[in-house]
Ligand code: HEC
């Protein structure tokens with residue numbers, strides 16, 4: 001990312017500055033070439049990581065077309081960064097979010113990379129459009145999403161993910177337009193308490209009250225939201 005390169009360059013410049021200010025004789029040619037010639041190979045930019053590593057499954061701009069791979073375009077930066085960290089095993093502890101595929105992906109990423117990737121996907125536009133087949137299912141999901149289900153004490157999804165599904169940064173992810181299959185899979189994982197990134201078990205509590213049909217309906221509706 002340009003911003004990061006700039007920051008690194010500024011930092012390098014700031015370190016060179018005081019020395020060259022004192023030793024005036026070789027000040028002129030010293031600073032510019034030093035940084036590039038002696039520094040280790042420049043780390044991959046966020047665009048290179050996204051296009052080279054992540055694109056195969058999420059597309060270069062984060063608009064995954066594979067139903068089990070989440071769309072990342074337009075997601076909140078902080079949320080993406082947190083999920084990437086939660087896929088990573090730290091020391092002896094197993095990752096909070098269990099996905100062998102994603103854990104392999106984040107193994108070599110630094111915290112800086114994860115922040116840069118969050119910012120990168122957050123500014124991508126959503127282009128994927130989806131048509132859910134079953135109108136009745138979508139309609140039932142819509143009612144549940146916006147109003148919850150009083151008798152089963154299911155809260156409205158809209159109360160945390162917003163009426164348009166745009167979420168509320170940093171903790172509540174955007175979910176509008178997400179693939180129904182991916183959403184359904186995540187609801188199952190929350191339900192079985194197999195997604196530990198949900199720090200206060202908020203989603204788990206919501207999910208234990210939902211039946212399979214409600215999960216499918218709300219997933220279908222979410223995929224149609226814009
Ligand atoms: C081989 C396919 C594959 C590759 C390559 C891949 N991912 Fe993923 N990604 C997935 C799958 C599958 C999931 C869903 C994991 C789960 O919850 O079980 C996922 C989930 C995610 C999530 C969580 C999104 C959410 O809404 O919670 C993020 C963020 C993410 N990937 C970012 C990346 C980044 C960044 C890269 C590149 C460094 C990458 N992925 C490379 C398959 C892939």
Ligand code: HEC
Nearest residue numbers: 155156157159160171172173183186197198202203206218
């Ligand atoms: C009280 C607040 C709250 C309510 C109500 C709520 N959610 Fe969530 N939801 C969260 C939080 C917090 C997370 C992020 C968990 C994490 O970091 O792993 C989340 C995550 C999710 C995700 C994962 C998104 C992704 O990209 O992986 C889905 C899907 C989701 N919620 C769907 C729903 C649905 C459907 C409903 C209504 C039935 C609902 N939520 C109600 C707080 C809430």
